[in-house]
Amino acid sequence: MYPLQTERPYALNQWYVAAWSHEVGRTIFERKILGQSLVFYRTQAGKPIAMDNACPHRRYALSNGRLEGDDIECAYHGFKFNGNGKCVHVPQQDKIPAAFVTRTYPLVECWQWVWIWMGDPDKADPSLIPDSKWFKDKEPGWRGFAGAVDLLKARYMLLHENLLDLSHLGFLHARNIGTPRVAQSAVEFEVRSDHMALWRNVNSDEFENQPLGKLMGVKGLVDRVMEQQFFAPNLHITGPAFYSAREGGVNPGQSFGAFRVFHGITPETPTTTHYFWGCSRNFEIEDNELDNIMRKFLRGVVDEDIEASETIERLITTGGTLVPEISAISDGAGLRGRRIMQSLIEKDLG
Ligand code: FES
Ligand SMILES: [Fe+2]
Structure with missing residues (x-):
């Protein structure tokens, strides 16, 4: 893609600034990074979380949901996901299949920013972020x-x-x-x-x-x-x-x-x-x-x-x-x- 001589638009296995630290709090917000719509929030202990915005149930926006403790509850049918992306509650059923998960992304706070790794999570080495x-x-x-x-x-x-x-x-x-x-x-x-x-x-x-x-x-x-x-x-x-x-x-x-x-x-x-x-x-x-x-x-x-x-x-x-x-x-x-x-x-x- 001009001015690069490649059809791939961006490098995935890299750290990118995703938010100011002060933006990520107890109010969920949506931001698209490298083409992916994500939601950001902070747990009660202060850990920043990023996960796919589309709820894996019927793809409604989790950004329209609400926080309950450290979990995010989808505003469509009430499924709940924890900060690791694991589904922890489905109304009308007690047993939750292990496959009910959504993707979360590695985050690191450096300077006043929250940095995100959008590529292979196994390669997300925080030492690759420019030194403070x-x-x-x-x-x-x-x-x-x-x-x-x-x-x-x-x-x-x-x-x-x-x-x-x-x-x-x-x-x-x-x-x-x-x-x-x-x-x-x-x-x-x-x-x-x-x-x-x-x-x-x-x-x-x-x-x-x-x-x-x-x-x-x-x-x-x-x-x-x-x-x-x-x-x-x-x-x-x-x-x-x-x-x-x-x-x-x-x-x-x-x-x-x-x-x-x-x-x-x-x-x-x-x-x-x-x-x-x-x-x-x-x-x-x-x-x-x-x-x-x-x-x-x-x-x-x-x-x-x-x-x-x-x-x-x-x-x-x-x-x-x-x-x-x-x-x-x-x-x-x-x-x-x-x-x-x-x-x-x-x-x-x-
Ligand atoms: S779309 Fe989220 S619970 Fe159904
Ligand atoms: Fe300039």
């Missing part, structure tokens, strides 16, 4: 905060490619975070054991008058160090750090602060995508109100990425892909990202 150190969660001097989850009418690969080519900051985000120098600066990348690392330096750049520059108290020209990690197939971490420019800065080398944006990209269907985004920063970490201000700021940036991805989806879906692609030097990481994603799908196929 990347989230700087327990690192002194950093403060994490939740962003949101958005549902895009665009295939997930468009969002991956968006993040693997941040030269777009200079154009798509020119009003809030990018400058022409970001687009002109060369990106370098390297494929490491568990992720792809990307970095670029943008030197002696204007940033003082941009909204984020004002929030960070930037004065004069800055050197922007942009580091990034891509943990295929689900997570990107984009992290800029700002310093007073070594050439032309007010106080060369002084740090204005850094932040990390976490992007969990989970296919809903082949052409729609859940976009989980959150942030951690190392400046003004006692300032609760700054969480809201930064969230609103990032909301504006994310909305521009959503608009771009959905516009491309519309063109390639309804207009076909008759216009051939051209790829420039700046597409090196994006093209490598495509190959990595494709190889994960092919690995599933054996």
Whole structure:
């Protein structure tokens, strides 16, 4: 499926962000992940549960049911299923066949997210989830905060490619975070054991008058160090750090602060995508109100990425892909990202 050269839409044997931890509670909710309609809830002891939404009796939606203790009761004929997917009650019969089960999915909570394994459960190794150190969660001097989850009418690969080519900051985000120098600066990348690392330096750049520059108290020209990690197939971490420019800065080398944006990209269907985004920063970490201000700021940036991805989806879906692609030097990481994603799908196929 374009832009991947495979008809399989996604890799199954992988961890994907399925929900914010705060979303999963004692109220059942439905979310479709990799084409499967699932229900999520939390047991009384706090364990998150995901199971197929279609009740195995007559396929009514369990999301319309209700929780009774740790069991979910279907609202159609009253069958009950426990958190392991086992049917534990059928009205009008005492004996419940062992085959009365529905599928549940391995879940792990890491950072502020619930991660799900949709493939072969025997392969669900939690150590494959990106290490929590990347989230700087327990690192002194950093403060994490939740962003949101958005549902895009665009295939997930468009969002991956968006993040693997941040030269777009200079154009798509020119009003809030990018400058022409970001687009002109060369990106370098390297494929490491568990992720792809990307970095670029943008030197002696204007940033003082941009909204984020004002929030960070930037004065004069800055050197922007942009580091990034891509943990295929689900997570990107984009992290800029700002310093007073070594050439032309007010106080060369002084740090204005850094932040990390976490992007969990989970296919809903082949052409729609859940976009989980959150942030951690190392400046003004006692300032609760700054969480809201930064969230609103990032909301504006994310909305521009959503608009771009959905516009491309519309063109390639309804207009076909008759216009051939051209790829420039700046597409090196994006093209490598495509190959990595494709190889994960092919690995599933054996
Ligand atoms: S469809 Fe769920 S109990 Fe019948
Ligand atoms: Fe963007």
